[in-house]
Amino acid sequence: MAESPAFLxxxxxxxxxxxxxxxRLPQILTxxxxxxxxxxxxxxxxxxxxxxxxxxxxxxxxxxxxxxxQTDKPIIRLADKWVDTDIWNQYLEHxxxxxxxxxxxxxxxxxxxxxxxxxxxxxxxxxxxxxPPIHDFDVxxxxxxxxxxxxxxxxxxxxxxLEQLKPARDLHKDQLKDELFKLLQISLWGNKCDxxxxxxxxxxQKTDVMNSLEGLKPFILINDTESLWALLSKYKKxxxxxxxxxxxVLDNSGFELITDLVLSDFLLSSELATEIHFHGKxxxxxxxxxxxxxxxxxxxxxxxSSQKSMATCGADWENHVKMGRWIYHDHxxxxxxxxxxxxxxxxxxxxxxxxxAHLILFKGDLNYRKLxxxxxxxxxxxxxxxxxxxxxxxxxxxxxxxxxxxxxxxxGEAERLMASDPHWLTTGKYGIFQFDGPL
Ligand SMILES: O=P(O)(O)OC[C@@]1(O)O[C@H](CO)[C@@H](O)[C@@H]1O
Ligand SMILES: [Mn+2]
Numbered sequence: 143m144a145e146s147p148a149f150l151x152x153x154x155x156x157x158x159x160x161x162x163x164x165x166r167l168p169q170i171l172t173x174x175x176x177x178x179x180x181x182x183x184x185x186x187x188x189x190x191x192x193x194x195x196x197x198x199x200x201x202x203x204x205x206x207x208x209x210x211x212q213t214d215k216p217i218i219r220l221a222d223k224w225v226d227t228d229i230w231n232q233y234l235e236h237x238x239x240x241x242x243x244x245x246x247x248x249x250x251x252x253x254x255x256x257x258x259x260x261x262x263x264x265x266x267x268x269x270x271x272x273x274p275p276i277h278d279f280d281v282x283x284x285x286x287x288x289x290x291x292x293x294x295x296x297x298x299x300x301x302x303x304l305e306q307l308k309p310a311r312d313l314h315k316d317q318l319k320d321e322l323f324k325l326l327q328i329s330l331w332g333n334k335c336d337x338x339x340x341x342x343x344x345x346x347q348k349t350d351v352m353n354s355l356e357g358l359k360p361f362i363l364i365n366d367t368e369s370l371w372a373l374l375s376k377y378k379k380x381x382x383x384x385x386x387x388x389x390x391v392l393d394n395s396g397f398e399l400i401t402d403l404v405l406s407d408f409l410l411s412s413e414l415a416t417e418i419h420f421h422g423k424x425x426x427x428x429x430x431x432x433x434x435x436x437x438x439x440x441x442x443x444x445x446x447s448s449q450k451s452m453a454t455c456g457a458d459w460e461n462h463v464k465m466g467r468w469i470y471h472d473h474x475x476x477x478x479x480x481x482x483x484x485x486x487x488x489x490x491x492x493x494x495x496x497x498x499a500h501l502i503l504f505k506g507d508l509n510y511r512k513l514x515x516x517x518x519x520x521x522x523x524x525x526x527x528x529x530x531x532x533x534x535x536x537x538x539x540x541x542x543x544x545x546x547x548x549x550x551x552x553x554g555e556a557e558r559l560m561a562s563d564p565h566w567l568t569t570g571k572y573g574i575f576q577f578d579g580p581l
Contacts, residue, residue, distance in 0.1 A: 146530070147518040149254035150511075150547060158546050158568045159255035163211065167262055170338065170429060171208040174266060174281040175201050181279070189275045196273040203269035207262070216247035217261060222268045226474045229488070230264060233257070233479055256516035259428075260479040267425045280426045285344075286436055289335060289396030290443065292346035297400050299350050300328065301444070301451040304404050310412035318412055319375070323367050325405045326540070326575065327355050330362070332401030333506050333542045334570045335394055338429040345430075346397060358573075363559075364550055366538060366577035373501055373536055373579070374414040389419040389499040389535075391476070392437075393506030394430040399440055402505065403459055410467055417467050419499065424472045428508055434472055471495070481515035483530035496534035504537060507544040507570075513537075514547055521556035523549045525576050538577045542570040550576055 152163040178201050185193030209215070219231045237248040237257060250258050271277045280286075290297075307313070307321055328351050335345045377386045388409055390402055402420075409415040422432040441463070445456025462468040475489035486493045496502055504513060519528050526533075528549045546567045548556070559566040566572055 146515070147520075149256065150516050150518060150545070151253065151255050152251040152258070160251070162255070163250055163258065166338075167211050167259065168208050171204055171211070171262075171266070173285075175204050175208070177281050177284055178204070178279075185276055192275060196276045200269050200273040200276065200279075203272065204266065207265050207269065211250050211262065214249050214251045216249050217253060217258065220264065220268055222271055224267070224271065226264075226478060229474075229478060230261075254516060256481070256511055257479045260477070263427050264425070264477065280433070280435065282426045282429050283436075286395040286430055287439070288344060289346045289394075289430065290400075290440060292344060292348070293335070293397040293400070294449075296348070296351055296397060297444070298447075298449045298452055299352060300400060300404050301449070301455040303352060304407060305451045305454055307408065308411045310408055313412065315375070318414075319371050321408065322371060322374075322412070322414065324352070324355060325401075325408050326367055326370065327358070327362075328352065329398075329401040329405045329503075329505070330540050330542065330573045330575065331355075331358060332398035333393060333540070333573070335397045335430070351401075361572045362574065363543075363548070363555070363572050364574040364576045366575045369577040369579055370501065370538060370575070374409075377500065378412075378414055385417060386415045387417050387419060387499050388415040389421065389496060389502045391421045391502065391504045391509055392423075392432045393509065395432045395436040395440065396430060398430075398505070399432055399436070400444070403440070403444075404455070406468065407455065407458060407462070410462065415500075417469065418462075419495075420468065420470045421476060422470060422472045423477050424474050425477050427477050431508075434470060437470055480512075481530075482512045483515060483532040485532065485534075493534050499535040502535050502537040504539045505541070507541050510539050510541045511545060511547060513539060514549060516547065519547065519549045521548055521551045522553055525550040526578050529578060533578060533581060536577070536579050538575055540573075540575055542573040543567050544570050548574075 150157070150159045152160040154160055178197055182194060182197045185197045189196065217234060219234060220227045234248060237253055241248065245252070266281065270279055270281065310318065310321065313321065331351055377384070390406065392399065392402060406418040409418060420437065422434055422437055424433070426433060441456060441459050444452050445460055447453050447456060459468070473489060473492045475485060475492050478488065480488050504510065513532065514528050515530060543566065548567060563571070
């Protein structure tokens with residue numbers, strides 16, 4: 143088999159990976175330090191002098207981390223006692239074993255971008271858990287919650303639309319397909335609301351995304367939604383619908399999570415699926431990614447909204463969880479640095495769990511990078527080949543493009559896009575539905 147291409151890394155000066163490590167990661171760390179600083183009176187009220195000391199310790203640990211990034215220091219072992227500490231330190235040893243004498247140690251502007259970026263978020267977690275009694279503080283919670291509050295109008299419009307569709311099982315087949323495609327597109331464009339790309343600056347959904355779908359269609363570079371329809375409607379035809387399980391590997395909280403919950407509610411109401419499994423992160427991750435606290439917080443805030451449609455949806459969603467139709471998982475693998483092709487070896491239990499799904503939707507750019515091992519594949523290489531054997535079930539990436547990585551394009555397409563928009567790969571302006579079907 144042909145040699146796999148090199149990993150994206152900050153070795154390539156001027157690349158998006160380079161600009162991320164040089165500019166955006168320090169910016170994200172500065173914002174985290176500022177958030178801790180602005181909460182010091184809360185820490186004092188809650189924990190007294192101990193809380194103040196803890197805030198100072200966390201800030202000093204994050205400042206040290208920021209200095210390591212900015213001065214390209216070696217990547218160092220984790221010193222905390224967390225469930226995944228040993229796995230991380232083994233991964234670091236593996237990275238070290240790949241280097242020649244002359245390369246020295248793994249370091250920020252040399253090692254694979256996927257590794258160093260994931261490592262930075264894991265070091266943020268280390269800094270917080272080593273600072274009791276503020277050890278369970280989420281430095282990104284404020285911006286995730288703000289994204290929800292600032293997107294209220296769009297969220298209410300979306301819930302109203304969903305309410306008008308229900309009970310979706312009575313929809314005529316053509317309308318059912320049309321509505322599914324609309325909600326898939328809304329879930330796709332919800333992925334633009336990503337705080338790590340914006341470096342933590344607000345990225346809430348202020349416009350009514352439903353009325354902009356037609357205008358956004360030209361920006362969908364790969365659209366395999368017909369394959370999703372064929373797969374899901376096939377099950378619907380069965381006389382006694384068996385269990386039809388759809389897994390969603392979540393990305394960002396706030397508006398994007400709402401679009402994923404609306405899609406999930408529709409999948410159940412239309413009987414295109416009978417259960418939805420959500421996969422979130424076990425620690426705060428890439429600024430806006432969903433943790434179980436975010437998931438429950440969003441359900442609770444939608445249910446308790448003063449807007450009738452939101453309150454009705456929120457009550458339905460909490461009921462789906464209560465009745466076991468919506469199941470939330472947060473395996474530690476999703477916050478490790480490994481590409482997904484290594485899941486069978488690193489997390490066989492998770493791989494076996496995903497094999498129970500009839501369809502897996504991977505939301506967002508980081509999931510795409512991990513599906514593709516964050517390598518510099520040719521734009522025209524087939525998606526299935528770049529997955530390097532990862533295929534627990536039929537799967538689809540639903541992502542807006544925010545890094546210099548895309549496969550499965552037609553010859554000449556990347557060149558055409560580059561000519562018309564030099565930043566087509568990294569602004570989130572373009573999106574894909576890329577499907578790897580039944581084997
Ligand atoms: O997974 P998401 O939320 O769609 O995007 C993650 C992201 O913001 O982080 C990396 C850059 O820091 C890129 O993969 C992408 O820009
Ligand atoms: Mn994200």
